[in-house]
Amino acid sequence: MSGQRPTFVKVCGLTREEQIDWAVELGYDAVGIVVTPKSKRYCPPEAAVRLAGHARGRIPVFAVALTYQETAAVAGHFDTVQIYETADIPNLALASGAPPERPEALEYFFYDASAGSGVFADIPAWVADLPGRVVIAGGLDEHNVARVIEDFGPYGVDVSSSVETAPGIKSREKMAAFVAAARTPATPTP
Numbered sequence: 001m002s003g004q005r006p007t008f009v010k011v012c013g014l015t016r017e018e019q020i021d022w023a024v025e026l027g028y029d030a031v032g033i034v035v036t037p038k039s040k041r042y043c044p045p046e047a048a049v050r051l052a053g054h055a056r057g058r059i060p061v062f063a064v065a066l067t068y069q070e071t072a073a074v075a076g077h078f079d080t081v082q083i084y085e086t087a088d089i090p091n092l093a094l095a096s097g098a099p100p101e102r103p104e105a106l107e108y109f110f111y112d113a114s115a116g117s118g119v120f121a122d123i124p125a126w127v128a129d130l131p132g133r134v135v136i137a138g139g140l141d142e143h144n145v146a147r148v149i150e151d152f153g154p155y156g157v158d159v160s161s162s163v164e165t166a167p168g169i170k171s172r173e174k175m176a177a178f179v180a181a182a183r184t185p186a187t188p189t190p
Helices: 017-026 045-055 145-152 172-182
Strands: 008-012 030-034 061-064 080-083 092-096 108-111 134-136 156-159 164-166
Touching (some): 008 061, 080 108
Parallel strands (some): 061 080, 092 108
């Protein structure tokens, strides 16, 4: 495949202002705040809006949920809405483990067969052929991200659980290791 370096590296599931500061300092391209109550990284609306305000003008911020309804109260405070269903909104980042019907209509497509569980699974070949801003998520870590980029040449990659010490508690060191690995070519396998 193309083996291009991604121009976009996102860290998701941030719960504290200092984590946004770290993402900016470490060179991430976007951050995600989870607003679905079903997540261990859930930020209630007031906290999510406060975090989005802290990021505003410094780094693009995504509201992440399963459905658009879960984002409705806060969507106006975010640059992009990342959900696991289609919605007629201009700033949609659709997340799915299946190919989108109209990838050209999306701001981003997040390939995530794990539905936010952080479990890595084999990535199907069709992901490499999708047009637009394709971001691979789901179980990526500092050890597998360079190979995934080399094999699929996505627009970007997204990380959450592998840069944590506990759900929602990010590690600056792990965040640094991931972004460095995402921007370093993979080592050839013998």
